[in-house]
Amino acid sequence: MKNWFLSKNLFFKLMTAGLVSIVLIILSSLSVSSFFFKNSDHANEIHMSVDNIMVKIHNARFAAMHFMLRDLINKEFYQTGTSNYLEKHTNIMKFIRQDIRWLEDMTKGERKKDVQRIKQLLNEYNDFFLKLVEAYRKRGFKDWGLLGEWRQAIHNVEYEVSQMKSSQLVKDLLQLRRFEKDYLLRGEIDYIRQHDILLQRLNGKVARIKGPVAGIILNNLEIYEVALKKYIDLQKIIGKSDTEGLQGEFAGVIRVMEPVIEKIYQDASEASRKARQNFIGASLFIDSFGVLLGAVILFLFARTISLNLIELKKAVLKVGQGRLDTRVNIRTRDEIGVVASAFNKMTKDLDRITVSRDYVEKIIESMADSLIVTGPECDIRTVNRATLDLLEYSEKDLLKKPLRIILENNAAGQSFVTELKTKKTIRNVEINYLTRRCIRIPVLFASSIMRDKKGHILGIVCIAHDYREHKRTDEMLKQSELKLRFLSSQVLASQEQERKRVAMELHDGIGQSLTAIKFCVENSLSDSGTRKTGADLSSLEQVVPMIRGTIEEVRKIAMDLRPSSLDDLGLTATITWFCRQFRLIYSGIRIEKRVFIDEKNMADNLKTTIFRILQETFNNVAKHSRADLIRLNLFQDETSVKLTIEDNGTGFEVEDKSRNAVNHGQGLPGLQERAELAGGNFSIRSKKGKGTTIQVIWYYPATRPFPRA
Structure with missing residues (x-):
């Protein structure tokens, strides 16, 4: 009989012992319970109803909280106006109203007034x-609602401004976004005032720009301004915290409601307590007898399983000491046997998993990059050897310390820690680590937040690559680029000087010599006309036109090398002369020329650059574009000098760099380099069949010389 009982599971054993005790207790309590249940039933129903209402109100508030935490970032809510948590909240409120109506019917007097309240x-x-739900939906999130409307508008503005390549507009736009973000983060009205002032100034600057792009930017700025103001007004209605706006009123109702519910609950609890006291007092003696008997039976039952539990305890202590090969030898078919089997499997799995953990730790230690794992609050929990070597710390110095001790101690460092805790991933951000000796080390940083199955943050994995060598290489490349630009500027300057010298020698030396020869021959013809034969005079007369042609050719070569008018008469006169000569050679191409500049404060190298760009561009148009019209505009205002050359030729694809270099002589890179060496911003627009427009803008001071090393 004993072996049969021990072979049964714990549930059977417990049921057997419990049933004996329960039967004794039930038989003795039935007579007492039947009398007192009737009196306490009403109080218990009210108490249970109030308790049920409190639970449902808690669930409703829980659903509302989850709606605000999760559904406010859910696209479905902004599209349909509903969500799972919103529907759950609605259903719970419906059930609460039903329970309150029932409770209202069951109560009287002051308690009924509390229920109505x-x-x-x-x-x-x-x-x-x-109201809060509707306000949140209007406010929107990311690409939805007012937030999405203003973000889309400002993104359109950023795109159009980036295409214009205006550094001042980009700077103003960045400052505008900074004020906007500062206001949204801090809520201080000074930021929005500065934002509005900068927005008006930006509108004014854009309005002065000619072309359809300005209209697009102004339209998007207007959309952005209207949506942002609506968003701010709506945010004021919602409130920045639970003490303002709709949030404050919502929280206020909850604060008023809680003591009223608590009072009703306390009253119901008190009534139920009194009923239970009456019942307990009457049946305490009978129940005590039954409990005592049941305790004796349970003691006998516990004795049957104590030996196996002791064995399990000893095995658990061995595992705690690190002896993962420990096993227990319990063969019963009850729950103790199941636990023993699970224990054996657990120790086996632990033995295997521990090996895998050691393997992973070896991989982490062998990483060349720095690896830091922090807790949810950015406290350092794991570091690898590369981190310790890079920062010159010991592992003990870093563990359990805040991550900010290895970051720069300024506002940017604090802001980065905040961003680290909120952004899901950060990729390839250049920051500075601080070593133990406070030496800055540039690193390329990346991080990712670890979460459990429920979405709770477990920690943050941070990987940093030592960026010092890359920085040194980058600096060397920049120095090399500066040297190349310097050499290029020197080549261009030397080329212009040499052209000027050769042109002067051709004009002043060879040209004057040829002129002198022509005069001598003409004088010989006039003085010796009577003494020469007809054949001799004819030969000399044939020589004179040849000398004249040679003189004109020398002058043409000298002017092509460097027009003397550029030094003697200035840029405007030289451009007029060049356009006249160009029309003589290419009579099929019309030129519309508008030149409005003041050359007094313009540097000589800038004049030369403008003329060379004009000369090269005109020659390219004549050779390649098949155009019949060239528009030349050269303007100067208080801030810049702007050169625009436009043709109506066949055009080309700007992206095809190799073809441009081949088909355009020096090519676009040469024009761009010449413009930028003189401090200009070079741009080109062209499409096949749509012509080509080249524009160069030199902002003041545009009179600076060529760069020096």
Whole structure:
């Protein structure tokens, strides 16, 4: 009999012992219970109803909280106006109203007034919640609602401004976004005032720009301004915290409602308590006898399983000491046997998993990059050897310390820690680590937040690559680029000087010599006309036109090398002369020329650059574009000098760099380099069949010389 009982599971054993005790208790308590249940039933129903209402109100608030935490970033809510948590909240409120109506019928006097007060407060609670839901939906999130409308508008502005390549507009736009973000983060009205002032100034600057792009930017700026103001007004209605706006009213209703519910609950609990006291007092003696008997039976039952539990305890202590090969030898078929089997499997798995953990730790230690694992609050929990070597710390110095001790101790460092805790991933951000000796080490940083199955943050994995060598290489490349630009500028300057010298020698030396020869021959013809034969005079007369042609050719070569008018008469006169000569050679191409500049404060190298760009571009148009019209505009205002050359030729694809270099002589890179060496911003627009426009803008001071090393 004993072996049969021990072979049964714990549930059977417990049921057997419990049933004996229960039968004795039930038989003795039935007579007492039947009398007191009737008196306490009403109080218990009210108490249970109030308790049920409190649970449902808690669930409703829980659903509302989850709606605000999760559904406000859910696209479905902004599209349909509803969500799972919102529907759950609505259904719970419906059940609460049903329970309150029942409770209202069951109560009298002051308790009934309290129930009616709860009913009124719940209606106010629901009204404020629905207003909040509607306000949140209008406000939007990411690409939805007012937030999405203003973000799309400002992104369009950023795109159009980036295409214009205006550094001042980009700078103003960045400052505008900074004020906007500062206001959204801090809520201080000074930021929005500065934002509005900068927005008006930006509108004014854009309005002065000619072309359809300005209209697009102004339209998007207007959309952005209207949506942002609506967003701010709506945010004021919602409130920045639970003490302002709709949030404050919503929280206020909850604060008023809680003591009323608590009072009703306390009253119901007190009534139920009194009923239970009456019942307990009457049946205490009978129940005590049954419990005592049951305790004796349970003691006998516990004795049958104590030996196996002791064995399990000893095995657990061995595992705690690190002896993962420990096993227990319990063969019973009850729950103790199941636990023993699970224990054996657990120790086996632990033995295997521990090996895998050691393997992973070896991989981490062998990493060349720095690896830091922090807790949810950015406290350092794991570091690898590369981190310790890089920062010159010991592992003990870093563990359990805040991550900010290895970051720069300034506002940027604090802001980065905040961003680290909120952004899901950070990729390839250049920051500075601080070593133990406070030496800055540039690193390329990346991080990712670890979460459990429920979405709770477990920690943050941070990987950093030592960026010092890359920085040194980058600096060397920049120095090399500066040297190349310097050499290029020197080549261009030397080329212009040499052209000027050769042109002067051709004009002043060879040209004057040829002129002298022509005069001598003409004088010989006039002085010796009577002494020469007809054949001799004819030969000399043929020589004179040849000398004249040679003189004109020498002058043409000298002017092509460097027009002397550029030094003697200035840029405007030289451009007029060049356009006249160009029309003589290419009579099929019309030129529309508008030149409005003041050359007094313009540097000589800038004049030369403008003329060379004009000369090269005109020659390219004549050779390649098949155009019949060239528009030349050269303007100067208080801030810049702007050169624009436009043709109506065949055009080309700007992206095809190799073809441009081949088909355009020096090519676009040469024009761009010449413009930028003189401090200009070079741009080109062209499409096949749509012509080509080249524009160069030199902002003041545009009179600076060529760069020096």
